Amino acid sequence: MSEKFDWENCGFIGQNKSPPHNTLMPFSTVESALNSEREDSPFYQSLNGQWQFNWVEKPADRPVDFFKPDFDTSKWDNIIVPSNWQLEGYGIPIYSNIKYPYSISLKKKEIPKIDHNYNPVGSYKREFIVSEDWAAREIFLHFAGVKSAFYIWINGKKVGYSQGSMTPAEFNITEFVEVGTNTISVEVYRWSDGSYLEDQDMWRFSGIYRDVFLFSTPKIHLRDFFVYCEFDEFYNDAILKLRAKVRNFGNLLAKAYKIELILYQPGGVLFETESKMVRDFNLGSESEILIYVWSKVSNPEKWSAEEPNLYDVIITLRDDNNKIIEVEHCKFGFRQVEIKNSQILINGKPILLKGVNRHEHDPDHGRAIPFERMEEDVRLMKQYNINAVRTSHYPNHPKFYELCDKYGIYVMDECNIESHGLRNILPKSDSQWTTTCIDRMIRMVERDKNHPCIFMWSLGNEAGFGDNFRDMRDAALEIDSTRGFHYEGDHQIEIADVFSTMYTVPKEFEKAGQYKWTRPDWFVRRIGPKLYKDKPRMLCEYAHAMGNSLGNFQKYMDIFEKYDNCVGGFIWDFVDQGITKIDEDKIGYWVYGGDFGDEPNDGNFCCNGIFLPNRLPNPSAFEVKKVYQNIKVLPVNLIEGHFSIHNKFIFKSLDFVDLVWEFTADGDIIQNDVITDLNIGPGEIIEITIPIKEPEIIAYKEYFLKISFKLKEDALWADQGHVVAWDQYQIPFKPQATLYLDQDSIPELFLEELDETIKVSNPQFSLNFSKKSGRIKSLTINNKEMIVAPLTPNFWRAPIDNDLGVLSFAPGILKPFVKRRLNRWKRANRWQRLTKISFERLNNKVVRITTKSRIPLGLSPIVAVYTIFGSGDIHISVGFTPRVNMIRFGMQMSIHQEYNNVEWYGRGSHETMFDRKSGAAIGVYSKPVNEMIHDYVKPQENGNRTDVRWFTLTNNEREGLLIQSFSPSLLNFSVWPYSMLDLETAQHINELPKRDYVTVNIDYKQKGVGGDWPALARTHKEFKLKGFKKYTYSYRIKIIEKEIEDIKQLLEYELPL
Known part of the structure; x- marks a missing residue:
């Protein structure tokens, strides 16, 4: 019988990992914290870039002692970090929807066995320098994402182990490093027992695919904080709350300290709270304290996807002499999520989710997606009237959430749990998977809890149901009770706060709007209204956009808008997961499952996007933009030019757009003009008159009026003149006698x-x-x-x-x-x-x-x-x-x-x-x-x-x-x-x-x-x-x-x- 390793033991998911926390970075002054990116902190050091690299097909062939300082790596290749090693020429990518790769045993008695004869191992090694300025500080090593499992050594000494590939792994390496040159060695395994929970419909890449960096902190360190708020009954004033964890990594005696939260408006202008948000506390050696601070804030600007108003939160730690120890910063939006009357409320108003599912994918970099691509994706969502995204099916790069905060996108943040091919077996209520399920949920919630864009946590995707999901929800609630929970696999809607299904056809979906018995999926039994009467009805996946698709899309929107409890859904999906290749004639094209000789594979089933891999729109994207638009023009009297305009925005007036109209005869413009003073409030409907003049009617010509709404000025997400919405109607002038060929x-x-x-x-x-x-x-x-x-x-x-x-x-x-x-x-x-x-x-x-x-x-x-x-x-x-x-x-x-x-x-x-x-x-x-x-x-x-x-x-x-x-x-x-x-x-x-x-x-x-x-x-x-x-x-x-x-x-x- 072969030896069992850490990477096939689902009870062993990490060694010496630091507790999870929100995304943070220490600064030394308030000014630098306000005006700098995290990467600009003097206490940040990137380890991205060139690493030495060795790759083997099976663990037995790996260079076992490569971490030792005297190990000769002079003949190794170099590889860029972050990257997926399959796209750098090592091994092959595998695309599979449901079928597990062959290295993962599907025999119930063998789970979680990994094939020792094919489990590729990548060995990474490089040097880094610790400056004298960090000598008296705690030093942490942060991996934002490594797939699937890895060990780490510093200067030849083993630091720890981690799996759970979509959230950070962080290690305190203070005792392992020295001032000057140091060596880091990382051993990454393609498959692990964690892979049983990572059976998502995507390319199976591996490697160090997100950022790697060092950061240092003072001995007294703000290790974690959660900033949130609660509005009054009128959603005017709010209580701003801070929950902070401060740790003393030193061995000094107990001492007095102070923590203070200051709120700034954009531009660095101080925003006064009703009382100072300051708390004094004592902290002994090698201990941690949990601190709460709160204050009333009068009528702050609210955050929503339509108006993403953000404040700067500065949290300062000071000693008993009022000297700054550390400064932390985060963006904050005043936003409250509630579920009431079978609707999802943002700041007291029901929202409609015009959403899309999005895999992290770049055609050239795989899952090592560049920041510029993330920003392009968010801008495209805004330009095509998409207001929500589901991070299918794992936590995304931290920067993506910052972009959604900034641009205004509602995010359903999904836990990295999918066992699609084995969901009838695991994780369900199997106790051997409980620790890893809870760990994955906690690490997602702790990392992302400060983002106003996140309106709901999702427990995973297509992974069955059982006690492990109940425990995940309970664990998450202990951290954050300000958001609801989603899980489509909860078919009896026991712990989910929404009634969510996939690919329910319009006719069947409408039954839930009418509170009738419904069978939402072909494999789910009928569900009665008593079970879901208080739950918003959602489609976490719908409108499958594979290739030439997305027919009858308008039908879904008609139902969403007709029934209050039907709160929208998420198209499957955002981008085709094709990978760029260049053929022998230097013609570029995209490849999909099976093109690398990968088995098992599901062919081009990875190409379901409304955008091509390079982010050019598929034709379906234009349908999405039109159906999702938030302004509707309806005719009142076409001949007289009377129309009603419905502002479907929930928080936003139409004063940011111009109304541009064109009156055409067989496509030729015969009259046009602009209306600039559209003072139409959120949800309002007004009537206007377009002063079209009846032309000399010609028998064979058709007359159309097109009304468009264009940005008055440049926006963060689009240029001036971008068309936000449009409608077009034929004007039925009385036809003249037909002319016949002489x-x-x-x-x-x-x-x-x-x-x-x-x-x-x-x-x-x-x-x-x-x-x-x-x-x-x-x-x-x-x-x-x-x-x-x-x-x-x-x-x-x-x-x-x-x-x-x-x-x-x-x-x-x-x-x-x-x-x-x-x-x-x-x-x-x-x-x-x-x-x-x-x-x-x-x-x-x-x-x-x-x-x-x-x-x-x-x-x-x-x-x-x-x-x-x-x-x-x-x-x-x-x-x-x-x-x-x-x-x-x-x-x-x-x-x-x-x-x-x-x-x-x-x-x-x-x-x-x-x-x-x-x-x-x-x-x-x-x-x-x-x-x-x-x-x-x-x-x-x-x-x-x-x-x-x-x-x-x-x-x-x-x-x-x-x-x-x-x-x-x-x-x-x-x-x-x-x-x-x-x-x-x-x-x-x-x-x-x-x-x-x-x-x-x-x-x-x-x-x-x-x-x-x-x-x-x-x-x-x-x-x-x-x-x-x-x-x-x-x-x-x-x-x-x-x-x-x-x-x-x-x-x-x-x-x-």
């Missing part, structure tokens, strides 16, 4: 039947139909061929992640059947068979060609009617009744690459889908073909635009094609610089070729993308293309000649059909 102006057409084709032509253009397939196979303009591949009915799309998700979750024995069912419309595309083609000359200027085709899934034939005019207009009408639900109903062709300039009138400018389009305004947009696509991490159907009236494809001489909708349903269209087969077979974006043609999709619609459940479409019925229903749509293709200066003049008439 038949006298139409050139004559020639019709010719050949052996294999039917040819329709005149000197300006020529059109050829295949008599075998019934398809347009050639279109020439002035003897110049446009078409590369024929115009063909199309029922298939390159599968999106939600189309394929059912295949991922299907049992192995059913996968062939599921795959065959998924691909049936793909096969239908290939099996189209022409049954009839006919043609007739309506007159010498108009020819009509009708085709009928059969496919196996059709209840009726596909009937396509082509009416060709001598003017170069081709009117196409297509009808079909399917036997089963369709994926897509449209037509596809390829044209030459030179026609790569796109302009359209419809929703834009980004990609939209049938059930995800409210975030895009109607307008006229233009882009080159290469910018019409969207590069999802894993290639899939992309680039669609909805509600399209017309679009053009032209070359640089402005020759090309106009495609115009002739259907009430309007068009969907997309263009790609590659083929659908390329899109379907490529696994990464660098595998997509740039073809010498453009693929053009002209669609009625494709089914919605869904997204209620992880990687499962669950398309809502109104966004399906249903079987046994007849579908028809029509459009015209118009030849554009370079002599035409304004393409819009081609839209002035209808065809005389």
Whole structure:
């Protein structure tokens, strides 16, 4: 039997670690504490940077004596700290959602056994200098995050051991160091028994991935403090409270000391409290005292995510001669959290959580996420109207919370406990896991308790339920009783203060708003209203945003706003967890699970973000921004320009934005103005009049009014002019009589039947139909061929992640059947068979060609009617009744690459889908073909635009094609610089070729993308293309000649059909 080590003993989680405390740093003066970052303190020394490094696959091969001063490390590599060693070339990252890596035993009798033959060990070593100034001080070594377990030596002497990888490990190394040069050695294990509680849906990285630093303190040290407040019943005045722990590390006799809290407004202006917050105390040698200080504060500025007002708290320790011993500083926001009437209250007002889950991830640095990336993430949240974040599923870097305090984001802080793959076994009520569960909870709460952004503690994620969670809550309550608790795994809502579930579909979620019996998850039994009647209803994960997803998102917000007890939720999730790679052609792309040869893996299931790994928005981000916006415009009388404006902010007036309106005709601005004096208070609704003037009505034109709200001035999180919210409405002016194409102006057409084709032509253009397939196979303009591949009915799309998700979750024995069912419309595309083609000359200027085709899934034939005019207009009408639900109903062709300039009138400018389009305004947009696509991490159907009236494809001489909708349903269209087969077979974006043609999709619609459940479409019925229903749509293709200066003049008439 192999030896059992510390790192597979769940009863041994640390050795010689200092007790946890809040994030702090000593200063010597009030001025320096107020005006400096922690890293600028003379008592701080960073150990980030180059370390010597050695890596082995198993513990038996590690350099056992490397910590000894005389051990030769001259041939070792160097590695940057912080970093994940897998991204520095040592071992491979593993991406897994639920399955534990193979090194972790899943046999119940063996838990917590780690495979000794594959448990990589990283040995780190470097020197550091202790200055003479620190000689009489206590010296601490702080690791902000090391995964998964590690030992530490100083100058060859063992200091201690730690596991619990997402909170700090700190050691008092005073007795181990000396003034001058010292050596530190750290031995890190990839897996430990702690890994059983770290089965989160993420990359399994390891190493010293957060900051390492030294700090020194005086012998009398403010070791920990908690600053909090309690408001009066009117939420005007507050009692400011301090709970502090002061420790004497020396052996001096008992002596008198003083602690004082001073409050400063921004800019260093003293803010008076009702009484001085000072407390005298005595402290003996090698002892610790707990001190409370409080005072009333009159009408302070409050903190909320909308108005994140922060004060500076300075805490000073003085001796009996009033000499400063130590000064500590923290930011503080006056904020009170309560749960009342099934709502979450901030400062007495109910809030709505417009949230997102966020993994710590950087495409180049993994979990060693730079500060600049954290700040970018917070700024993006503010810019896209996200007001809350869940730190899924572990405590984040301390700096992230400071940014949320500063910018204004509500944070659900989550404990580093997830045993998803073994949650039916551990930790539950198993006493061998109690110590580590409680330790992880305490260390999170102690570290983060001073942050006003944190409104709730979460006990973990997908880890079952039992006594260990009850004990965790009790332990946390002893530290902080000012916040509530969340735990989705508490299905009977016994200890959680909110009724929280994952991926509950809108219809089922609404039942809780109505206080009905509900079954929130497929594996949870029904829950009655008696159980949750006093609990806010929350979705800790919803709207799974994997790839081309986030359909029907507005439905959730409608429910949140309709029912007071439905307090919002957190989208899954913020950013795609792709990792950057450069291929041999120096093309950058992102990789995902399995691309490193990692097993087990869950492929691209790590890419669920509304933002790409580099933080460019996925199309779903624009939907989030629109649905989450806090200003709503509703029409009162469209013709008269009367509208109501609802300020949905809870604490904030609208005096920080300008109202900018644009009145357009077919995308052209005909009137616009700005309203600057929006004095609309929080929650208020007022009516305004936009002075639009009725234009000279033109038959074919549409008139829209778009009202936007833009920042008046630069904000911390966005520049002046940033659009905070917008709405758009069509103005229903009485239409004028339709203008038809003058038949006298139409050139004559020639019709010719050949052996294999039917040819329709005149000197300006020529059109050829295949008599075998019934398809347009050639279109020439002035003897110049446009078409590369024929115009063909199309029922298939390159599968999106939600189309394929059912295949991922299907049992192995059913996968062939599921795959065959998924691909049936793909096969239908290939099996189209022409049954009839006919043609007739309506007159010498108009020819009509009708085709009928059969496919196996059709209840009726596909009937396509082509009416060709001598003017170069081709009117196409297509009808079909399917036997089963369709994926897509449209037509596809390829044209030459030179026609790569796109302009359209419809929703834009980004990609939209049938059930995800409210975030895009109607307008006229233009882009080159290469910018019409969207590069999802894993290639899939992309680039669609909805509600399209017309679009053009032209070359640089402005020759090309106009495609115009002739259907009430309007068009969907997309263009790609590659083929659908390329899109379907490529696994990464660098595998997509740039073809010498453009693929053009002209669609009625494709089914919605869904997204209620992880990687499962669950398309809502109104966004399906249903079987046994007849579908028809029509459009015209118009030849554009370079002599035409304004393409819009081609839209002035209808065809005389």
